[in-house]
Amino acid sequence: VGGGLAIGRSGLAAVLLHPLRSAATIACVVALLVPFVAGLAVSRGLADQAADAARCGADLVVTGLRFGRPAPMPVASADVLRALPGVTSVRPRIVGAIQLGAAREDAVLVGLDASELPPGVQCVDGRLFAPGSRNELVVGSRLARRLGLVPGARIPPFYVNREGERVSEVVGVFRADLPIWEANLVFTSIETAQTVFDERGTATQFLVTCREGYADAVGEKIARLQSLAAPGSADPLSPRVRSRADAESMLARGASFAEGAFALHFVLLFAAAIPLLVVTSGAGLAERRREVGVLKMLGWGTDEVLVRGFVESVVLAVTGAAASVLLAALWLGPLGARGIAAVLLPGADADPAFGVPWRLTPGPVLIGSSLALVLVLAGTLHSNWRAATAEPMEAMR
Amino acid sequence: VTDRAPERLAAALVLLVASAAGVLVSGSRRGDTETERSAAFQHAVGGLGSGGATSLVPCEAAFDDGVAGACAREFDPAAGGRAFCTHHSGPTLGR
Numbered sequence: 001v002g003g004g005l006a007i008g009r010s011g012l013a014a015v016l017l018h019p020l021r022s023a024a025t026i027a028c029v030v031a032l033l034v035p036f037v038a039g040l041a042v043s044r045g046l047a048d049q050a051a052d053a054a055r056c057g058a059d060l061v062v063t064g065l066r067f068g069r070p071a072p073m074p075v076a077s078a079d080v081l082r083a084l085p086g087v088t089s090v091r092p093r094i095v096g097a098i099q100l101g102a103a104r105e106d107a108v109l110v111g112l113d114a115s116e117l118p119p120g121v122q123c124v125d126g127r128l129f130a131p132g133s134r135n136e137l138v139v140g141s142r143l144a145r146r147l148g149l150v151p152g153a154r155i156p157p158f159y160v161n162r163e164g165e166r167v168s169e170v171v172g173v174f175r176a177d178l179p180i181w182e183a184n185l186v187f188t189s190i191e192t193a194q195t196v197f198d199e200r201g202t203a204t205q206f207l208v209t210c211r212e213g214y215a216d217a218v219g220e221k222i223a224r225l226q227s228l229a230a231p232g233s234a235d236p237l238s239p240r241v242r243s244r245a246d247a248e249s250m251l252a253r254g255a256s257f258a259e260g261a262f263a264l265h266f267v268l269l270f271a272a273a274i275p276l277l278v279v280t281s282g283a284g285l286a287e288r289r290r291e292v293g294v295l296k297m298l299g300w301g302t303d304e305v306l307v308r309g310f311v312e313s314v315v316l317a318v319t320g321a322a323a324s325v326l327l328a329a330l331w332l333g334p335l336g337a338r339g340i341a342a343v344l345l346p347g348a349d350a351d352p353a354f355g356v357p358w359r360l361t362p363g364p365v366l367i368g369s370s371l372a373l374v375l376v377l378a379g380t381l382h383s384n385w386r387a388a389t390a391e392p393m394e395a396m397r
Numbered sequence: 398v399t400d401r402a403p404e405r406l407a408a409a410l411v412l413l414v415a416s417a418a419g420v421l422v423s424g425s426r427r428g429d430t431e432t433e434r435s436a437a438f439q440h441a442v443g444g445l446g447s448g449g450a451t452s453l454v455p456c457e458a459a460f461d462d463g464v465a466g467a468c469a470r471e472f473d474p475a476a477g478g479r480a481f482c483t484h485h486s487g488p489t490l491g492r
Contacts, residue, residue, distance in 0.1 A: 009403045009404075010403075012403035012406050012407055013402065013403045015406060016402050016403070016406060041424070046449060048427055048435075049435055049446065050446060050447045050448075052432070052435040052436055052439050053439050053444045053445055053446045053447060053461075054444065054447070055436075055439075056436050056439035056440050056444050057439060057443060057444015057445070057463075058443060058444060061444075061463040063463070063464075069465075070457075070464065070465050070466075091443060093443055095445075095453075095461070095464050096453070097452070097453040097454055097457075106452040106453070106454045107452065108452055108453050108460065110442055110445065112442065112443055117441060118437075118440045118441060121437055121440075121441050122434070122437055123434050123437045123438045123441065128441065142451065174438070175434070177431070177434060178434055178435065178438045179435050179438055179439070179446055180446070180449075180451055181445050181446030181451060181460065181461070182438060183451040183452075184451050184452045185442075185445075187441075187442060204464070205463065205464070207443045207444070240466065242462070242463050242466075247447065247462070247463070250447070250462060251447060254447075254448075315406070315410060318410065318414060319410060319413060321417070322410075322413045322414045322416070322417035323413065323417075325417040325420055325421055326413075326416060326417055326420055329420045329424050333424075344449070345449045345450075345451070346449070346450070346483035346484055347450055347451055347452060347483070347484075348451060354451070358424075359424065359425060359427060360420070360421050360424035360425050361425050362421060362425065365421055
C-alpha cells in the first residue's frame with residue numbers, strides 16, 4: 001500500500017513538475033467539456049419547460065389543415081366540438097406571426113378569450129388584458145427590451161385592418177424568468193388578435209379540455225370529422241388533433257434525438273482533439289524521457305512508471321472535468337448564457353433578454369468526465385510508454 | 398516542487414471535485430418557484446412552446462409543434478429544405 005501511495009504521490013508531483021504542460025492539457029479538456037456540459041444542461045432545461053407546456057396545456061389541440069398546411073378555422077366550428085360527449089370546454093386561440101417596431105422585430109401574437117384567463121396571474125409586471133378591452137397587449141421580456149416598452153406604453157398602429165387601425169397599449173410585460181417562449185410574445189384578447197390579422201370570426205387552434213378518461217375517444221372523434229369549415233362551406237378544412245400524450249411522447253423523442261445529435265458532434269470534436277492533446281502532453285517528451293530514465297536508474301519498473309503516468313492523467317482529467325462543471329454552471333447561471341445562447345438556441349441574442357433554462361444532470365457530466373480521461377490518457381500514455389520502455393541510458397541521453 | 402506540494406495539490410483537487418459535486422447536486426434540482434412560474438405562464442397562455450425557437454420565423458414547428466406539424470423549410474424554398482433550417486440541422490437543441 002505504501003508503495004502504491006508513493007507512486008500516486010509521485011504522479012501528483014509529475015503534474016506540478018510541468019506546470020505549463022499540465023495547464024495546457026487542462027485547458028484543452030475544459031475548452032471541450034464546457035460547451036458539451038452547458039449544451040446538454042440547456043437541453044434538459046428546455047425539456048422541463050416543454051413538459052410544463054404539455055402538462056398545463058389543453059387535453060387536445062385541434063388545428064385545421066388545407067393542402068396539408070395549418071389554416072384558420074371559423075370560431076363557430078367550436079360548437080361542433082363542444083357537442084361531442086366528454087368535452088368540457090373548447091377555447092379558440094390565435095397564434096400568428098407579426099412584426100413590430102422600426103427594426104421589424106419578429107413577434108408571436110397569441111390571442112385568447114380574456115374571460116377564461118386564470119385569476120391572480122403573477123408572471124407579469126403590470127396586468128393581463130381585461131375582458132372586453134381592445135388593443136391591450138402583454139409583451140414578452142425580449143420584445144420589451146428591444147422596443148423600450150413598459151406597462152403603460154402606447155404602440156402606434158402596426159397592422160392594417162379594413163375597419164381602420166388603433167393605437168395599442170402595453171398593459172403588462174412578461175417576466176424574464178418564465179419559459180423562453182415568452183421572449184417575443186404579444187399576448188392579447190382573441191378579438192384584438194382577429195383585428196390585428198384582419199380576420200373575421202376565425203382562430204388558428206381550438207384548445208379542447210375533456211373529462212378524465214375521455215381525451216383519446218374525443219380525439220378520435222374529432223380526427224374522423226370530415227371538415228371543420230363553417231356549415232354550408234364547400235371548402236375542405238381537415239382537422240389535425242394533437243393530444244397531451246402525443247406532445248409528451250414527441251418531446252421525449254425530440255429531446256433524445258437532439259441530445260444525441262448534439263453529443264455526436266462533440267464525440268467527433270473529442271476525436272479531433274486527441275492529436276491536440278498528444279501534442280500538448282508530448283511537448284515535454286524529451287524532459288519526460290530524462291525523468292523516466294532517472295526513475296528507472298533508481299529502480300522503478302516499467303509498470304510503476306506507467307501507473308505514475310496514469311495517476312498524472314487522472315489528476316489532469318478530473319481537474320479539467322470538475323473545472324468544466326463549475327465554469328458551465330457559472331456561464332449558464334450568473335453570466336446568463338451570454339454568447340452560448342445564440343449557438344444553442346438559434347434566434348436568441350448573444351446576450352439573451354430572457355432566462356435561458358438549464359439543469360445540470362449527472363449523466364452528461366459522467367460521460368464528459370470519462371471522455372476527458374480517455375482523451376488525456378490517449379495523449380499521455382503513448383509518450384509515457386515510449387519513455388518507460390526505453391533503456392535508461394537511452395532515455396537519459 | 399516542495400515536499401508537501403503533492404499533498405496540497407491533492408487537497409485542492411478534493412476541494413475542486415467537492416465544489417463541482419455541490420454545484421451538480423444543486424443544479425440538478427429544479428426550484429419550486431421556477432416550476433410554479435412556468436406553470437402559471439402556461440396556464441395563462443393555454444400551453445405554448447415545445448422547441449428551441451422564440452418566434453415563428455423562420456420555423457413555426459420549432460416554436461410549437463401544435464402550431465405547425467412540420468418544419469416550415471420542408472417545402473420552402475425547395476423540397477427537403479429542412480436540412481438548411483437553423484432549428485432542424487446541426488448541433489442545435491430544438492427538434
